Amino acid sequence: MKVIVCGGGPVDLVPKDLRADYFIGADSGAVHLLQMNIIPNYITGDLDSIRSNDAAKWEMELKSAVKVPTEKDETDTFLALQKAADLLPTQIELVGVTGGRLDHYHAVLHDLLSFQKDYPSIHFSIRDQWNVIRFLTPGRHHLAANSYQYCSFYAFDEDVTGVTLTGFKYPVHMEAIQVGTSRFTSNEIIDEFGSIQFSSGICLCIQSREESGE
Incomplete structure (x- = not known):
């Protein structure tokens, strides 16, 4: 439902x-x-x-x-x-x-x-x-590209640790998203799905598309 x-x-x-x-x-x-x-x-x-x-x-x-x-x-x-x-x-x-x-x-x-x-x-x-916004909790999450292919991740309240990104233009393995950093802005899903996995923290995930996109 x-x-x-x-x-x-x-x-x-x-x-x-x-x-x-x-x-x-x-x-x-x-x-x-x-x-x-x-x-x-x-x-x-x-x-x-x-x-x-x-x-x-x-x-x-x-x-x-x-x-x-x-x-x-x-x-x-x-x-x-x-x-x-x-x-x-x-x-x-x-x-x-x-x-x-x-x-x-x-x-x-x-x-x-x-x-x-x-x-x-x-x-x-x-x-x-132009945007889909959600909060992610520790574990693995699959993000469909659809028309929202650009994806940004931010730490909310505390650092997000053990971050692994696959299916993205810029993959990472076991890194941390620190509070206050913008380094994980505007990555791009290049496969049918992008995957993020992390072990602790709360991750603010924003999927976006160009304003001219349909």
Whole structure:
């Protein structure tokens, strides 16, 4: 089962090929989905960022929203992620959370890491028109090139050790990705799959394509 959570970031960065078994709209992300002819299965948020003309146009659909107080400890995206995780799917993809305010993106990134740690059996990722972002835990991971052939790796919180990359233009064997280094930026998958294996740490993985790519 795949769940897509759509946030209220710039709609031009939301991928056009959304496919899922269950859709969740986080605040104005619900309007993004409705504009793509996707009726959300669940909507959460305080709806404070939905413009009045959008609220009027989608009044019936937005009546299904679970409204929460404007002043709260959790973000709308966090609450949407929690609902998605409660469904125990195999995959949760976040869209509509890049671009716009950097504080919101940074919050989502930390939420993604927290949920990935708490629900290790669920594959969490962020996707926009040009990037797929995920956190990797120790072990071996296979990354499909698809149209996102460029791949960058960063240490998050602590060094990533025992790193081996195969199927990449620049393979490495038993090296470390240190916190603060950009040396592992913009590698390229040259086989059908690229593989990363490491023994400790949390690795932030960003797969990208050129902005002109389709």
